[in-house]
Amino acid sequence: MQPVVLIVDDEEGLLLGLKKFLEVQGYRVLLARTASEAREILIRHEVDIALLDLRLGKDDGMSLLAEMVAHHPHVAVLVITGYGDIPTAVECMRMGARNFLTKPVDHTLLLSLLEREWEDMRRRAEQQAILEARWSKEEREPFRSRHPLMHQVEVTIQKVKDLDVPVLITGETGTGKEVTARRIHYESVRKDRPFIEINCAAIPETLLESELFGHERGAFTGAVERTRGKFEQAGRGTLFLDEIGEMSLAMQAKLLHVLEERTFHRIGGSRPLTAECRIIAATNAPIERRVEEGLFRSDLFYRLKVIHIHLPPLRERKEDILPLAYLFLKEARLRYHRKVEGFTPEVERALVSYTWPGNIRQLKNVITNAVLLAEGPLIDRIDLPRAPGSRPSLKEGETLPEAVRRHTRELERALIEDALRRTGYHISETARLLGISRKTLYHRIREYGL
Numbered sequence: 001m002q003p004v005v006l007i008v009d010d011e012e013g014l015l016l017g018l019k020k021f022l023e024v025q026g027y028r029v030l031l032a033r034t035a036s037e038a039r040e041i042l043i044r045h046e047v048d049i050a051l052l053d054l055r056l057g058k059d060d061g062m063s064l065l066a067e068m069v070a071h072h073p074h075v076a077v078l079v080i081t082g083y084g085d086i087p088t089a090v091e092c093m094r095m096g097a098r099n100f101l102t103k104p105v106d107h108t109l110l111l112s113l114l115e116r117e118w119e120d121m122r123r124r125a126e127q128q129a130i131l132e133a134r135w136s137k138e139e140r141e142p143f144r145s146r147h148p149l150m151h152q153v154e155v156t157i158q159k160v161k162d163l164d165v166p167v168l169i170t171g172e173t174g175t176g177k178e179v180t181a182r183r184i185h186y187e188s189v190r191k192d193r194p195f196i197e198i199n200c201a202a203i204p205e206t207l208l209e210s211e212l213f214g215h216e217r218g219a220f221t222g223a224v225e226r227t228r229g230k231f232e233q234a235g236r237g238t239l240f241l242d243e244i245g246e247m248s249l250a251m252q253a254k255l256l257h258v259l260e261e262r263t264f265h266r267i268g269g270s271r272p273l274t275a276e277c278r279i280i281a282a283t284n285a286p287i288e289r290r291v292e293e294g295l296f297r298s299d300l301f302y303r304l305k306v307i308h309i310h311l312p313p314l315r316e317r318k319e320d321i322l323p324l325a326y327l328f329l330k331e332a333r334l335r336y337h338r339k340v341e342g343f344t345p346e347v348e349r350a351l352v353s354y355t356w357p358g359n360i361r362q363l364k365n366v367i368t369n370a371v372l373l374a375e376g377p378l379i380d381r382i383d384l385p386r387a388p389g390s391r392p393s394l395k396e397g398e399t400l401p402e403a404v405r406r407h408t409r410e411l412e413r414a415l416i417e418d419a420l421r422r423t424g425y426h427i428s429e430t431a432r433l434l435g436i437s438r439k440t441l442y443h444r445i446r447e448y449g450l
């Protein structure tokens, strides 16, 4: 993966010089000449590292730094200061900059700082992935609902787990489709074989085919070695196709062919390979509507939904809210070493009466935050997003900047939710409508539990 560096400077010569130098070193470089250009780029692109000149013409580099630290915490900021301006550099590091360089920029030093940041980021991402896998996937026992609406789901899981036919799981975002897919796999005879997942919406259409089927060396520019696709990686295990509703018609045709023939080819390959994995597909898009509109092939739809599991939203199974809330409380308490024991009766009532548009994911986020912020053994206040249209107000003990930040987040959440509804939960269309990348949209959906 190519690291993306944003350079913010108003000196044209320096910008172009650094851009050329870094591109030769394999970095992707984006340029901003003003603070507002930098803001625009940060919203629209996934930036890894920013090089920020504190002297930005009439703009104030320090305020931009503060904004970047607050709103784009994943971006590592290196500041460029005038020669000998050490107190400012120290202040910047205190504010959250990762390091500083003085002018004129020493290219060798810059390169070593960038490499160190990039290495750090990759290590953190790996550790995060290990933690995630340890905490939220196979090892943890998922909650099993006793609600009558979920009873049928349980019966179906038990009945079909060992069969060799596809399963389609539908339900709103955060209702537990992936958790259900994993349960089917790990409770089945395939449990010692791989469980491979792929998010069909998060991968650009041009890459999806090679991700799924793999490619031979030289199959296309950049195919430097033979690569096994997800079908091969899954072997005789399970392939989980998440967000299948977002798949293009061309890819749907290819997938249907694999389901019918049980064979596929790596891109550029002539030897047919056998697809032995079980397919579980999931979607939160209104897939029947997509079929009616001709956006999803009806033959593929019927083939996938041989077994159909629909997960009802949390608001339709309110009895599950408190058991889940206590489960997440226990998890967060252990994970963050907090001494929190439960909720006050008012908080319990608030949890049960809320509508949970982001379902279990949102409930989990809310409870984890509450555990982190709790001061006593009982959680006595809970932050639930306001109903749209109500007037902004200051919470007890909240400062103005805190309230502004909270309201900005609520506004952003509501706008994204609105855009998702308008496009019928079509990720690419929503990203286009909002003018942000699909990756950023994904981050936000997860962050806000949408």
Ligand SMILES: Nc1ncnc2c1ncn2[C@@H]1O[C@H](COP(=O)(O)OP(=O)(O)OP(=O)(O)O)[C@@H](O)[C@H]1O
Binding pocket: 136, 141, 142, 143, 144, 171, 172, 173, 174, 175, 176, 177, 178, 179, 180, 242, 282, 283, 284, 360, 361, 364
């Ligand atoms: N039965 C369960 N027990 C414990 N946690 C659960 C359960 N179901 C869902 N969760 C938690 O809720 C969150 C969302 O679950 P999951 O990713 O399976 O939902 P999803 O329906 O696939 O969401 P999306 O449509 O957005 O991809 C995860 O953090 C998961 O750990």
